[in-house]
Amino acid sequence: MTRSTRPGLGGIFFFALAFALSAYFTFAAVQGNYGLFRRVEIAAEADTLSRDLAALQSDIKVMENLTKRLSDNYLDLDLLDQQARDVLGLLRADEIVIR
Numbered sequence: 001m002t003r004s005t006r007p008g009l010g011g012i013f014f015f016a017l018a019f020a021l022s023a024y025f026t027f028a029a030v031q032g033n034y035g036l037f038r039r040v041e042i043a044a045e046a047d048t049l050s051r052d053l054a055a056l057q058s059d060i061k062v063m064e065n066l067t068k069r070l071s072d073n074y075l076d077l078d079l080l081d082q083q084a085r086d087v088l089g090l091l092r093a094d095e096i097v098i099r
Contacts, residue, residue: 066079070083
């Protein structure tokens with residue numbers, strides 16, 4: 001009796017399963033929720049958010065400075081005059097309005 005040299009169904013099934021699992025894990029490592037592309041997206045988003053944070057902190061410093069200059073302890077008359085003109089629309093008696 002001679003045996004055939006053809007691989008059995010078990011070997012083909014094993015290699016197909018191994019290929020499918022390796023393809024799945026490779027895809028998950030690149031495209032998944034914790035994959036390489038997501039990591040790059042998160043790093044870019046972190047850079048954008050840190051720039052936004054720096055801009056907001058500078059805006060806060062400007063607002064704190066303006067608030068301090070209008071407080072009871074420290075009154076800047078030029079700033080008070082500017083705010084009265086902008087917010088309330090006040091003018092001095094010797095000024096002329098041109099529209």
